[in-house]
Amino acid sequence: MRARLLYPVGLPFLLLVVWALATTSSTNRFFPGPAAILDAFGETWIGPAFVDDVLPSLSRLAIGIVAAIAVGVAAGTLIGLVRWLRELSEPLLEFFRAVPPPVLIPIAMLLLGITDTMKVVVIVSGAVWPILLNTVDGVRATDSVQSETAAAFRLTRWERLRFLVLPAASPRIMTGVRQGLSVALILMVISEMFASSAGLGYRIAYFQRNYLVAEMWSGILLLGLVGVLLAAVFGLVERRVLRWYHGIKEVNRG
Amino acid sequence: MRVRKPLLGAAGLLAFLVVWQLLPALGLVDRQYLPYVTDVLGRLVEELRDLAFWRRLGLTMSSWAIGLTIATGAAVVLGTMVGLVPFLRRATHTTVEFLRPIPSVALIPLAVLLFGIQQRAALVIIVYASFWQVFVQMIYGVADVDAVARDTARSFGVTRRERLVYLILPTALPYLMTGVRLAAAVALILAITAEMVIGNPGLGRMIELSRSAGDAVGLYALVVVTGLLGLLVNVFFRFVERRALSWHQSVRGEEVL
Numbered sequence: 001m002r003a004r005l006l007y008p009v010g011l012p013f014l015l016l017v018v019w020a021l022a023t024t025s026s027t028n029r030f031f032p033g034p035a036a037i038l039d040a041f042g043e044t045w046i047g048p049a050f051v052d053d054v055l056p057s058l059s060r061l062a063i064g065i066v067a068a069i070a071v072g073v074a075a076g077t078l079i080g081l082v083r084w085l086r087e088l089s090e091p092l093l094e095f096f097r098a099v100p101p102p103v104l105i106p107i108a109m110l111l112l113g114i115t116d117t118m119k120v121v122v123i124v125s126g127a128v129w130p131i132l133l134n135t136v137d138g139v140r141a142t143d144s145v146q147s148e149t150a151a152a153f154r155l156t157r158w159e160r161l162r163f164l165v166l167p168a169a170s171p172r173i174m175t176g177v178r179q180g181l182s183v184a185l186i187l188m189v190i191s192e193m194f195a196s197s198a199g200l201g202y203r204i205a206y207f208q209r210n211y212l213v214a215e216m217w218s219g220i221l222l223l224g225l226v227g228v229l230l231a232a233v234f235g236l237v238e239r240r241v242l243r244w245y246h247g248i249k250e251v252n253r254g
Numbered sequence: 255m256r257v258r259k260p261l262l263g264a265a266g267l268l269a270f271l272v273v274w275q276l277l278p279a280l281g282l283v284d285r286q287y288l289p290y291v292t293d294v295l296g297r298l299v300e301e302l303r304d305l306a307f308w309r310r311l312g313l314t315m316s317s318w319a320i321g322l323t324i325a326t327g328a329a330v331v332l333g334t335m336v337g338l339v340p341f342l343r344r345a346t347h348t349t350v351e352f353l354r355p356i357p358s359v360a361l362i363p364l365a366v367l368l369f370g371i372q373q374r375a376a377l378v379i380i381v382y383a384s385f386w387q388v389f390v391q392m393i394y395g396v397a398d399v400d401a402v403a404r405d406t407a408r409s410f411g412v413t414r415r416e417r418l419v420y421l422i423l424p425t426a427l428p429y430l431m432t433g434v435r436l437a438a439a440v441a442l443i444l445a446i447t448a449e450m451v452i453g454n455p456g457l458g459r460m461i462e463l464s465r466s467a468g469d470a471v472g473l474y475a476l477v478v479v480t481g482l483l484g485l486l487v488n489v490f491f492r493f494v495e496r497r498a499l500s501w502h503q504s505v506r507g508e509e510v511l
Contacts, residue, residue: 008348015349030367087259088266098484100443102450103458103477106465110287110473185357186447193362193451201359208363216367220360227355 032214041218049203057200058226060116061188064123068180072128073173076135077165086136097133101126101183102190114195119188126187127180134176138169171245174238181230189223200226289471297475311479314456317373318438318445321380325441326434329385333392338422343393354390358383358444362451376448376456383444384437388430395429396422428499435491442487446480457483 016034023033032040045054079086079093104125112118142165150160166173192201204219239246274291277283301307336342358379369375399422407421449458457476464472 007344011345011349012352030364084262087262088269090259091263091267092270094488095481095485098439098488099477099481100446100484102443102447103461103480105450106461106473107477109465110470111283182355182357185355186359189357189359190447190451193359204360204363208367211367213367216363220356220364223360224352224356227357228352231351231355 030213032217036214037217037221040212040214041221044203044215044218045222053198053200053203054222056116056198057188057192060119060199061123061184064120064188065127065181065184067120068124068127068184069131069177071124072131072176072180073135073166075128076132076173076176077139077161077169079132080136080139080169081165086140093129093133093136097129101187105187105191105194108191109195119191119196122191123184123187127184130179130183131173131176134172134179135169138172139165141172142168167244171242174242178234178238181234182227185223185227185230286468286470289474293471294474294478297471298478301475301479310455310457310460311483313373313454314445314449314458315483317376317380317448317454317456318441321377321445322384322434322438322441324377325381325384325437326388328381329388329392329433329437330430333389334396334418334422334426336389337393337396337426350386350389354386359447359451362448365448366452371453373454375452376445376454379448380441380444384441387437387440388433391429391433391436392426395426398429399425428502431491431495431498435488435495438487438491439484442484 020033020035023031023036079089101122105122108118108122108125112121146164146168147160150164155163188199189201189204192199193205196202200219200223204216204223207213207216207219271291274288278285278288278290336346361379361382362375365375365378369378403421403425407417412421445456446458446461448454449456450462451458453459453462457480461473461476461480464470464476
């Protein structure tokens, strides 16, 4: 019982102690101690900055992710189901997936100016590709016996989509969403570092330019927390959506 | 039937280019913001003849290659160790789960503080991001050793070293390849991103310069270049993967079909 508690907290605790000890004896101003960072964290982010910088960033991220999932799954399902459309768009999709998402920021700035819309568009246009391509693969991999059964029972197109195609593709869709999430977070930060006067990414870059080192570290810590939180929420959602799938895998293994 | 697919693909590409050409030509989007595709392609050809362009490309790709190599080397060693020793795996789990989701771009300010606008600052970002891709795959791969094979090796009294070389590493190789392929794509993204944000010389910096100079044609041409680079990296690593795993069921199975 004690070991179960010791394992998860042991190493992080050890690292913190080592860090604290190392920073008390050195004078390197780029690496403040954990206590200083924690202080800066409280002062910087709890208070008005939370409303002015953190919330807008997170809401743009949320809108971007939801839009990317909606567009990716809708377009992916269509392309996955219609063969000529797939063959028509395949080379294009391969190309767009290969474009490093951050280079879209200058283009979006050119087309849309420095606005909130531009940041959301950047997040969507980067995060949509893994979701779209995984959806296409997932839809294509629908079990043929099942689709023929569905056809024999004269399921309507809508029913087939709702009860066969989308559930069959959902494990792949979730894989795509997980990849999309990390791209979205990266783009949220960079779009703000680039072109903004508020937001998490802007704040962190601002602290760095003004040599507010502890504050900068607290920003990195906050971004880390956002990343962990995002991964945790995704884990919860995935477990709910794919409960049946994990169940089948368990049965097969047993 | 066999020509249909590439033909349709080419048609799709052509349609995209035509639409791109028509959008500014019909005045739907201002030419300043979306230049003619013919101008962009023309500029692309011009760049390809320019030695300075190749030098910048070389800088970007050398950051990419160095970063990817360091990350892969460290991840293979550490991943094998952590994957093989249950104690280490349990002890590092929470730390890894916290460090991995930190977006590597969050470290850009730190890297700039430490190294200024040098290549080393970009390498910090590239290595951090691509390390986790390989590391996690390596842990899974090492843990995936077939129970029968493991017991057989044990009853034959195979030494630890032989077990590592003939049993564990071949088992982990498909995972490693997947990890390296993902890491190569991530490393390219961050090599270019770092140049855009930090400003160390390379393609990314050129993109940022074209944007601030209002040179839309050059900007679009460079974006197309980065896309082609990404495509090339993908194709190359898929090829390497197939070659390295030619003995593996996942590749051999495809060829029989």
